Amino acid sequence: MTEQTAADATASSGPLVLGIETSCDETGIGIVRGRTLLSNTIASSMDEHSRFGGVVPEVAARAHLEALQPAIERAVAEAGIRLGDLDAVAVTSGPGLAGALMIGVGAAKALAVSLGKPLYAVNHLVGHIAADILTEGTEPLEYPTIALLVSGGHTSLLHVRDLTTDVEMLGETIDDAAGEAFDKVARILGLPYPGGPQIDQAALEGDPDAIRFPRGLSRASDREKHRWDFSFSGLKTSVARWIEQREAADEPIPVADVAASFREAVVDVLVTKALDACEERGVPRLLLGGGVIANKRLRDVATRRAAERGVTVRIPPLSLCTDNGAMIAGLAAELIASGRRPSTLVFGADSTLPVTEIQVAEAP
């Protein structure tokens, strides 16, 4: 490491926190000092799921158990710290796959007890928002902001008034997550898992306007009950039906056009609802997060249409957008800085933890 400047010293103040994230198929261990990212180690079991075409919870849980110890050791070495130096341990309590979450919860509790350090149990979705503050060389995120979090496990639209105290769930998917829809449509097209990059590749030469696939929950009649919710199950079925009709007519399948048009339907509905939320809530800021943000078309369309509507878009680096432990550590560091007490040791994995519960089991 180079000699520290005064600015570095300010940037490197704050609690030293190790975060553990095991809500889906990534075993994430992150270490932060305040808002400074020291390491972001991710072990993914994605390859093990590829032959099943989607995340298999039991396979993910087994992989977490094996990945955890080496990932912690790697993260500590990378951060150049000693575990004894930590001010706190943080862990995702939910939402996510219960069996997968439990691995992280059990490990985090034992690590905290072995080190005699406080433990912060936090919300995975709010962690995705906290990822932004670890982004180097940017001004701190301003609040309020609308946040669109899209991955294989969740698709959520949030109104964030304050990171540590006030997050509102506007809407979420009522069936498949957007990432899942990519996986399922990829399978329909005979493409391998994970579907996102495959659909992207296939869509390169395709026309996004070739086929008008439905935009889920976007009709006027959906406004009342599902104004901010998403649905991708009907879209997937619609793609399958379109292909079957072509097959029945013995016509070739224009894979590029189907991929591009499907992707456009997903991107359109995500961006439209997110920007409508910005407008209705009077919030000219949109934060994107989650693994599906890796999709360049989504980022491009969001950035272009947001600019047209006077909304500023924030996109953390992709390594912080996918599920990771650094965002969990970063959220805990903010909670500590705001004076929150640690969590008790009595909490579990909550697969449906509401976003309003930013921290779980805060000590009395």
Place this chain on the structure above:
Amino acid sequence: MILAVDTSIGSTAAVVAPDGVVLGHAESASPRGHAEVIGDLLVAALEDAGVVAAEITHVATGMGPGPFTGLRIGIAAGRAFAVGRGIDVVPVASHDAAALAHIERTGDGGAFAIVTDARRRENAVSVYRGIDEHGLPVRISGPELHPQAADLAAILPSATVIVPTGTAADDANPADAPTSIIRAADLGRVAARVLAAGVAPGADEPLYLRSPDVTVGHVRKRVST
């Protein structure tokens, strides 16, 4: 000083001295909620023993067999505790702990089988006969799965005593009662003997005994009618 953790049946933690003396013990018989209770159990076991985390030199982890989700929590906790302290894990087959307890309780010198519920109408079965020169139970087969409906007496070597474990203790006859859970204290005592003897511990892999449930190669379902 060994910290032992087992969540293969119930959740239990214990602190055992290098000479095998049990210094502290904590348990929760609830078959669910392993993740909820594990932190408090570790703290309770340490407090019961009157030791602090820094005095722990080894962690013994019960590797199962047991229901996957619960079993893993103890292993994850044991491994994480070891990482935190920079110490070694001593993996122990959970049935070994029950076997040691059985031998000591009954003085059984013959063959016996530790039988635990593996769910889905199957039992996990390990057969032991006596103890070796290090005081470790000698496992001669298993753990392996058998249908609960199967007649174990007909399958196992003749005169094998069946020791059901993980069922409610028989209060009327405590001397004959099977252990209601696999106790971390027994697990820690096995680990103490392994360490004292300098023999290789068990494999550091969970004894799942079953592959994950998954269907491979989804066939596309027709959606058109």
